[in-house]
Amino acid sequence: MKKIIKLKVNGIEYELAVEPNRTLVDFIRKDLGLTGTKKGCSIGDCGACTVLMDGTPVFSCLVLAMEADGCGIRTIEGVADGNKLHPVQEAFVSEGAIQCGFCTPGMVMTSIALLKDNPHPSESEIRRAISGNLCRCTGYQKIVEAVKKAEEELRVKS
Amino acid sequence: MSLPKFDLLQPKTLQEACDVLKDNRNGSIRILAGGTDILVDIRRKIIPEHLPRCKGCEPGSLTAQTAPPPPKLLVALSRIPELKGIRIVDDEIRIGAMTVIAELCQSEIVKTHLTALYEGAVSLGSPLVRNRGAIGGNICNARPAADTLIPAVALNATLKLQSAQGARDIPVSEFVTGPGKTKIQSDEILTEIIFKIPNNRSASAFYKLANRKALEISIVNIAVILTLDNEGAVTEGRIAMGAVGPTPIIALEAMKSLIGKKPSDDLLSKAARIAASEAKPISDHRGAMIYRREMVEVLVHRMLNETVNRIDLIKGC
Ligand SMILES: Cc1cc2nc3c(=O)[nH]c(=O)nc-3n(C[C@H](O)[C@H](O)[C@H](O)COP(=O)(O)OP(=O)(O)OC[C@H]3O[C@@H](n4cnc5c(N)ncnc54)[C@H](O)[C@@H]3O)c2cc1C
Ligand code: FES
Ligand code: FES
Numbered sequence: 001m002k003k004i005i006k007l008k009v010n011g012i013e014y015e016l017a018v019e020p021n022r023t024l025v026d027f028i029r030k031d032l033g034l035t036g037t038k039k040g041c042s043i044g045d046c047g048a049c050t051v052l053m054d055g056t057p058v059f060s061c062l063v064l065a066m067e068a069d070g071c072g073i074r075t076i077e078g079v080a081d082g083n084k085l086h087p088v089q090e091a092f093v094s095e096g097a098i099q100c101g102f103c104t105p106g107m108v109m110t111s112i113a114l115l116k117d118n119p120h121p122s123e124s125e126i127r128r129a130i131s132g133n134l135c136r137c138t139g140y141q142k143i144v145e146a147v148k149k150a151e152e153e154l155r156v157k158s
Numbered sequence: 159m160s161l162p163k164f165d166l167l168q169p170k171t172l173q174e175a176c177d178v179l180k181d182n183r184n185g186s187i188r189i190l191a192g193g194t195d196i197l198v199d200i201r202r203k204i205i206p207e208h209l210p211r212c213k214g215c216e217p218g219s220l221t222a223q224t225a226p227p228p229p230k231l232l233v234a235l236s237r238i239p240e241l242k243g244i245r246i247v248d249d250e251i252r253i254g255a256m257t258v259i260a261e262l263c264q265s266e267i268v269k270t271h272l273t274a275l276y277e278g279a280v281s282l283g284s285p286l287v288r289n290r291g292a293i294g295g296n297i298c299n300a301r302p303a304a305d306t307l308i309p310a311v312a313l314n315a316t317l318k319l320q321s322a323q324g325a326r327d328i329p330v331s332e333f334v335t336g337p338g339k340t341k342i343q344s345d346e347i348l349t350e351i352i353f354k355i356p357n358n359r360s361a362s363a364f365y366k367l368a369n370r371k372a373l374e375i376s377i378v379n380i381a382v383i384l385t386l387d388n389e390g391a392v393t394e395g396r397i398a399m400g401a402v403g404p405t406p407i408i409a410l411e412a413m414k415s416l417i418g419k420k421p422s423d424d425l426l427s428k429a430a431r432i433a434a435s436e437a438k439p440i441s442d443h444r445g446a447m448i449y450r451r452e453m454v455e456v457l458v459h460r461m462l463n464e465t466v467n468r469i470d471l472i473k474g475c
Contacts, residue, residue: 001165020166020232023197043198045373047286059286062197064190066166067236110285131372132284 005069009034010078024060024068025049028075031065036076036105040134047133050106051075057113059132076105079112087153088112088146097146099137106133111147115154121147162200162228166190168237172349176322178233179345188229189347191236191256191295194287200228241294241349244268251353255294259306263288271355273468274309274362274381281305281366284373294348300334303376303401307334309364310351311406312381312398318350325349334405360385361468363461367453369444376401377445378453382461384421386469392416395465397429397458402437402450409433412458421466430459 368374439450
């Protein structure tokens, strides 16, 4: 039976009726039209669907939309400040950490959460943090470099 | 690939959840914890047999199971606060069934007293899995390779099961009866996983053998706890072995061979050989039977050594 859920996505309050079997990723992509979040496998393996749920990175394909009722969700669309990219996004562009780009929204969300939790991660901490986000193009090296670059940027800023 | 249709209830108290499950005679109501197993399992499989095959596999052993009929109703436990958290009560550590794996990884209590469980949690899945998956889900899902189940068996955990009728305790070592099968009744909820705090001359260790560092199911996993007396002789302990039988296996004979003796390398390697003979591995795409048995010997030896070293370290300080 459909039920109304109320949640904040990128700071905007939404109130929508959803089916119990609606996953959070389909809610975000189909009901809200926010297609920045990608869906690769639907079974928790690839991390393309990563969003922040009350600040924690989760795979939105294995979260039911109803389970996110009352939560704050942040997707890739809520990361830039107007036209100004987030330092993590900037670094992904400048370091060449994007090829096909399918993994990028998830990678960026995971990286933002990592740098918030641990502002100065070591290389192995970065690799461990992104170990649930698969990238079939870059070989990860450039992604790790981008996270390091973003870390430096954020350090200078603060 | 969408999820089948089901209804969802999100009770706010344990009592409410038990009341819903009261009528669950035919099992059409299922519990939803983090969903990282169940939301994958109830999905319609597009290709029923999608697992690779290898030479020497037992016929039929590799066929992907066809999904059971989807549940009519899922009861989510995520909104029941009493099922979350790690507490010390007297001489026990009590872990709520809905405590996520990531919390075990961050807990000093778990790291210090239940080191094998900590090491199992750290090696489970990926950060995204650990942020959602709960220890109760890992145990109730009862896969023979489950990375918190095997440590829980070695650490001799007790499970608290609650239903509208009342509560009962069951040792985790008796809980699992087959791959994915347990002694839980369809109206029961696992509420707590309870560990006696090991005494300060004990240590535990866990090792997961897998092809990659993340997102891997164990080929073999081993958890060991040992307790030594003042003279350095083994007084008690347990060796639990995962992915080498339909359920977690306790190497009883190997442990017996250690009791009352000082752990020399020779003694430990003999015990490891006995443990390998107690394992009942099969061949599948993750590893051949013979390889698994070899690895049991190597890893049990390594983990016995590791626990002894850890006890020495505790004594040293
Ligand atoms: C990509 C990926 C990688 C993974 N890697 C690993 C790994 O490396 N090691 C590993 O061990 N596992 C792994 N898993 C499996 C899974 O993540 C874990 O088993 C997890 O701990 C399950 O917990 P959950 O809360 O998600 O359980 P759920 O999926 O919600 O539930 C699992 C089962 O237990 C039942 N259940 C849950 N809680 C209770 C309760 N309190 N009382 C009664 N019944 C209950 C449910 O009805 C269901 O049948 C992986 C999963 C994915 C998707
Ligand atoms: S789509 Fe969610 S993890 Fe792959
Ligand atoms: S850039 Fe293509 S998957 Fe990562």
